[in-house]
Amino acid sequence: MTPDSAVPDTTVPDATGHFGPYGGRFVPEALVAAIDELTAAFHETQDDPAFRAELHALLRDYTGRPSPLTDVPKFGEHAGGARILLKREDLNHTGSHKINNVLGQALLTKRIGKKRVIAETGAGQHGVATATAAALMGLECTVYMGEEDTRRQALNVARMQLLGATVVPVATGSRTLKDAINEAMRDWVTNVETTNYVFGTVAGPHPFPLMVREYQRVIGDEARAQVLDRVGRLPDVVAACVGGGSNAIGIFTAFVPDKTVRLVGFEAGGDGVDTGRHAATITGGAPGVLHGARSYLLQDANGQTIESHSISAGLDYPGVGPEHSYLHDIGRAEYRPITDAQAMDAFSLLSRSEGIIPAIESAHALAGALDLGRELGPEAVILVNLSGRGDKDVETATKYFGLGS
Amino acid sequence: MTALSDTLAKARADGRAALIGYLPVGYPSVEVSIEAMRAMVAGGADVVEVGIPYSDPVMDGPTIQAAAEQAVRNGVGMADALRAVSAVADAGAAAVVMSYWNPIDRYGVERFAADLAAAGGSGAITPDLIPDEAAPWLAASDQHRLDRIFLVAPSSTDARITATATASRGFVYAASTMGVTGTRTSVSGAAQALVGRVRALMPDVAVCVGLGVSNGDQAAEVAAFADGVIVGSAFVRRLLDAPDAAGVAAVEALAADLAAGVRRR
Known part of the structure; x- marks a missing residue:
């Protein structure tokens, strides 16, 4: 292509939403x-x-926009030295985008x-x-x-x-x-x-x-200007986690016309896409109709929805927004799975290296950024949508890491 | 003309409404569900809606959800539904498939239409497919001479009622109340008003009423103003209460009660 x-x-979409x-x-x-x-x-x-x-x-005045852009160099050391910038939707009122x-x-x-x-x-x-x-x-x-x-x-x-x-x-x-x-x-x-x-x-x-999309595109509109101001150029990659896909569309939309910028969505790989226990809809699904729209979905041969699995409740969904299916098919965006284990490693790493506890959803994008940074090297600039904060996930993390008394 | 259109015309000529009964294929098992459909015909149902169970039935209340969930878990597929369609047609009633869109979409619209026609089915009711999105189904149902039943609701505008009735063939399904499937203690006044609106806009189209009817008295009430009375949850309830031969007998008894209702003057 x-x-x-x-x-x-x-x-x-066209006038009838396609x-x-x-x-x-x-x-x-x-x-x-x-x-x-x-x-x-x-x-x-x-x-x-x-x-x-x-x-x-x-x-x-209520949400606190614009949300800041945060450089996370110590986290970036683990991403092949790439420059990682977080769009801080976790700092919004209520804690997410x-x-x-x-x-x-x-x-x-x-x-x-x-x-x-x-x-x-x-x-x-x-x-x-x-x-x-x-x-x-x-x-x-x-x-x-x-x-x-x-x-x-x-x-x-x-x-x-x-x-x-x-x-x-x-x-x-x-x-x-x-x-x-x-x-x-x-x-x-x-x-x-x-x-x-x-x-x-x-x-x-x-x-x-x-x-x-139109209510969420403020994320990318702000971030694009912030990155240009901070770095002096566009990022090489914009990364976001994808469940239904609103934070990803929110940060992608402003960059869609920027042909040099890769857009990468990270789906919930659960135990691994090959295990069948996952929520990686585009990676592991097929087009069909669910919840009012045609899009990729996890379904069996009879057209029954297959139950998804993810450690992240926000990504645990067997469907995905139709614009993501479209961006995937035309090759404008890429979608990759991140396992529960990869996401939890990134969750822990950002917490300890930068003092920011991310939502487990957003940790999928962080894990993806670690991979992308290692692939692209220290010259790369990677913008990550930190879509939410992790307070709500403390219990899950406590159990996962065996913390507490 | 399909068996469905034929059946509705005959009932009309007899001065009565048709009785249309719904059961999902595969609950409690494929075999028992097909037996229950035959029993429904024996009891007096003119038309059987062969329901294809679906994992995400957003238009259905708890009764049909419960049966569908079990049927989906049993792995019921299109081949089972087509077998039920043939059984109903062999029993002497008109058979229509009732399905959310994705099972048909997944099977292939053209393949579905061809196989449904070959099985002796008359057409399909598609509760989450509006004519606006139905181009492939309109073409396939034309090609295989199948009826296609779309729904209208009390909230539908006149323009949408006209467009929906124009796209429909066989009958128009009037959803009598705003809400999901399930039996109701009284038949909503909205049903008669909706049928009246459809008739005023499209005088030649058959209008059948569904959502809420559970006994012969209610059937008689609806039969007074509609071309057909559709009963679903009340039949499913019989099988949920007794997923065996007793349930099948109860289905036949209910059909007989309802069949008497639609003939009451």
């Missing part, structure tokens, strides 16, 4: 009216200076006159962000979370409850993010007249992949 052909059409063959709307008819309303309101507000100003003020999107969607909820929001959550970061925005804006909030995840992310359950949200543990299927989305969809189809679904990632039916 020539570099020219690797630059995607800037009009993706990224090449991916995306679209595979939803019950009962939801179409609400999704149409949401799409119209989204486009209207994107062109509304007052809405943009209100969102910008919240991102600045999820708040960027949620504030936009919560404002949109008010704009369309709905009083109740629902959300799915895996690690709990999107749930906490939604509960936070709901508290701020006076919206009723219900968060669906897989039972397995309520156990491994108990801290975030308590945070959501403190913020006034109702947390509903989902005990069907794999009891993780996939099933939380199913249950949230069932709530939405039942209560769509009063309720807006604040979706947490760049998956789902149109307009979510577009809308979440």
Whole structure:
């Protein structure tokens, strides 16, 4: 593929939400009216200076944007001496990039006159962000979370409850993010007249992949300017972890037209892609339809979704956003798996070498950066999206490393 | 004309609504589910919806979810569903497949249409496929002369009802309430209003009503204003309560009660 052909059409998605063959709307008819309303309101507000100003003020004064860019030279020593720069989404209010999107969607909820929001959550970061925005804006909030995840992310359950949200543990299927989305969809189809679904990632039916991208692209817009200012040139690689893929799309989007910049997404390899116990959707999946859109997904020969596995609740999802499938197929972005063990090594290494405890999700991108640095050498500049902080993962890490008394 | 269209026309000529029953293939086993479908026909169902179980049934309530989850775990596939379709057709009823889109997409749309027609099926109901995304299915169902049933809901705009009914063939599935599948104690008033809207916009299209009907009285109520009465969860409940010959007998008894309901004047 020539570099020219690797630059995607800037009009993706098209008017009906398609990224090449991916995306679209595979939803019950009962939801179409609400999704149409949401799409119209989204486009209207994107062109509304007052809405943009209100969102910008919240991102600045409530979230704390712009988030800093941090050089991590001691960590970089382990990455072949490459220069590693972290985009510090972990320092946002609520502790991850999820708040960027949620504030936009919560404002949109008010704009369309709905009083109740629902959300799915895996690690709990999107749930906490939604509960936070709901508290701020006076919206009723219900968060669906897989039972397995309520156990491994108990801290975030308590945070959501403190913020006034109702947390509903989902005990069907794999009891993780996939099933939380199913249950949230069932709530939405039942209560769509009063309720807006604040979706947490760049998956789902149109307009979510577009809308979440546009609310998250602030990460890459800021980071691109910060790297140019700090380093005097563009990075060689931009790295991010990919579950549904919102933090990755958020940091990739500004760099997509920069043909010299490699975009690399790191999927959750779990025990290893060859073991079958993983969540590496693009690496180990095939195109199909899940949760309202066509994209890569983990599925068996009968088209049944295969349960994913990852130490990271936020990446433990058998689907991926349709734009990632598109960027993969046209060769503009690369996707690689990182095992649980690699991620936990990087988690520990960043904590000890730089005094930053990352989310286990983000640790997948850090592990990827270690590999990329060793491949590219000391001249390389690697921008990593540190999408969240690791406080929520202390219990998992304690168990994994055998810490404590 | 498919067996489905034929059946609906005959019921209409008799001055009654058709009875359409749903069961997922593969619960409690492929064999028992097929027996239960035959029993449903023996009890008086005009049309059987052969459900393809799916791992992520976002339109279904707890009853159908429970059966589907077990069937998926049993490894049920398209070959089993096609065998059920043939059995239903042999038993003398019209058979339609009811499936979320991914199992059909994975099997191959063209291959599905060819194999469904060969098995004697009349068409398919696709609850998460709207006509906007259905181009390959529209083409394949045309080529193999299959019916394609899309859904309308109380929230559908007039423009979408018209477009959906235009794309549909066989009948239009009116989802009577906003929500997931499951039995309800009363039939929603929204159902009659929705059927009225479809009729006003598209007078020649058959409209069948689903979501919530569980007994002969409710069936009679819906039959008064719809071309067909669709019953799902109540049948599945019979098998969940007794996943054996007793459940199969209960399915037949329920079908008889409902069949009497759709004939009540």
